[in-house]
Amino acid sequence: MTRQPDLLYSETEDDLRAAVRSLLADRADAQAVLGRIEGEDPYLPGLWEALAGGIGAAGLLVPEKLGGHGASHREAAVVLEELGRAVTPAPYLTSAVVATATLLALGADGGRTADLLAGLASGERVAVLAVPFATAPGTVTDPVRRVPAVADAAAADVLLVPRADGLYAVDAADVVLTRQSSLDLTRPLAVVDASGAAGVRLAGAEAGRAAVGQGLLAGAGLLASEQLGIAEWCLEETVRHTGERHQFNRPVGSFQALKHRMAQLWLELVGARAAARAAADALATGAPDAALTVAVAQAYCSKAAVHAAEECVQLHGGIGMTWEHPAHLALKRAKSDAIALGSAGRHQDTVADLVDLPAPR
């Protein structure tokens, strides 16, 4: 019998969720986000400081001796559920999860890596891994000079740059960033060209590649929780709307044609929660089947979030197509997340490898 993961939420996790939800309701509601996304950058002033420093969310993965809170992927997953629900622009997944997990995998107990981790844990610094946001864990790519679609590069003061001879930390000031127009306006993308800066080598080629793999695995696993949060908000908002909206002298949510679709979303949400919790728990406990559990969670939750967001737009009718209603924020985030850190199809291929269900020759 395989080990049984803990799939519930602890009281500490519930408290953390309440703190993040309250902060976001206060400082980053849909109108605030809509008001920022077409400006220079979408990040809400002061929000990162409150989330990372005030609540301490940025240091959850980092051990206390390195300046963090010594929590785990389980707690970080709960933060991401809330950031997904509110489609919050914040470099949490990219810096506090992917970059942080990459640095942690280097096994630092002193020196430049440890300093950087302490800065990330406090939220005073933001680091981003300079690989395209669509990169799946386990993908081997040759470093290129101009790296496209790097998420949250605009928020970073340090970039972690994989090069042929190792992993480097490069100050953002020494890097050429070219902003790209992104489908998900709440998570800006940029082309990163770090070729003009030497940077500091944190690890050699082998160790660097392994660490990047660990960072991307943690990112993919916890992205499932962000996707869960998106799906949850989309369903709640759709149930609320269709319960209030009247046509044909009835609430439209009383029609079976609609309620069956919402019930279907609920079934997928129940599955997504189990899958996302399993992935977070597997990462937190270093379970031997972590790579499989992450691939399963990604293969499932990517689709669940996109389905929920697409249904949210459709079941809202005309209002769902307007810029004013936040349904499009969720749709754009969900669709981008489905590509981020490996598409559902790529993760299915990983499943096929790991459980010996080979493709036809």
Add this chain to the structure above:
Amino acid sequence: MTETPLDAARLVDRTRRLLAEHPPATTDRTAFLRARFDAGLAWVHYPAGLGGLGAPRALQAVVDAELAAAGAPDNDPRRIGIGLGMAAPTLLAYGSEEVKERFLKPLWVGEEVWCQLFSEPGAGSDLAALGTRAVRDGDEWVVNGQKVWTSSAHLARWAILLARTDPDVPKHRGITYFVCDMTDPGVEVRPLRQITGEAEFNEVFLTGVRIPDAHRLGEVGDGWRVAQTTLMNERVSIGGARIPREGGMIGKAAETWRARPDLRTHDLHRRLLDLWVDAEVARLTGERLRQQLVAGQPGPEGSAMKLGFARLNQAISSLEVELLGDEGLLYGDWAMVRPDLVDFTGRDAGYRYLRAKGNSIEGGTTEVLLNIVAERVLGLPPEPRNDKDVAWKDLAR
């Protein structure tokens, strides 16, 4: 019996005493089960004298583990599932002392099999519309009507029965709940052949069946409420056992895929992986539900399990038939047999494909369950209804 509280240690003592006095190796199976019932170790949460000790239900596991370790026979719970899961809780809640004394022991021991006479040809999803009539005649009731989808009717000694006793009031209010004697000369059981060729179920024709009023459970006209006890316990018992990764139908398809490279196509590969992921997520969902129950936080996720199980079984078995190619064109055996037990993953792929079609119909159709999820879990407004205040006799049929 002493007055000290019943804890796990005392139950272990009691179980060991039973095993010492009735060694399973040398005791007749039925005699052992009767002795176990008399010792209060049948279902410890039942009252003393009725097979239990009034202990917490969770302590049953302690007894069961002790008995299993000693190689004691069990009461073959799958064979008598309807009696254990549905009839017994209702008898306990609504039966007179005489009724409980008479029925519970042979039910639990398995000497008397029970079946359930609820569904009718005209009352499936809308069970409360049932039309089997029971008319009072002195101290007896005379029953006429037809029931359908009755498992174990051909083996059953007794049945729980819903019948209409007042056609002049709205449908939910004119129903009464009875215990029906399946050996009454007015009971006729006919096998109901399914698309698989076999007959797991029966049709039951009731013609002038006489039931003593003492075998009524609950008040006259209160049968719908009594039936809720039965149906609620059915859902509790559907909780499901823990299955390993690749347990159930996906395991069969995966085995075939690994063993037969010649059968692989890209289309089937993609669909297999989709279903493998869905099956793994369904397994995790079941595990999460179990953890919620243990933590005392039961959620509505149980209804998700049945819906997901039906869809997955259908999709996986459909894939499997296609995967098998030439062999998928074959079917093991169309002979009409009457199996005592049903195994959804048993027999060949063609059988699994056909049998799985029933998974989205039996125990609540997928369509009705989606309504229940939408209205009770999500709180969506109900469909407008035109049957609530209409006398049963005036309903369209």
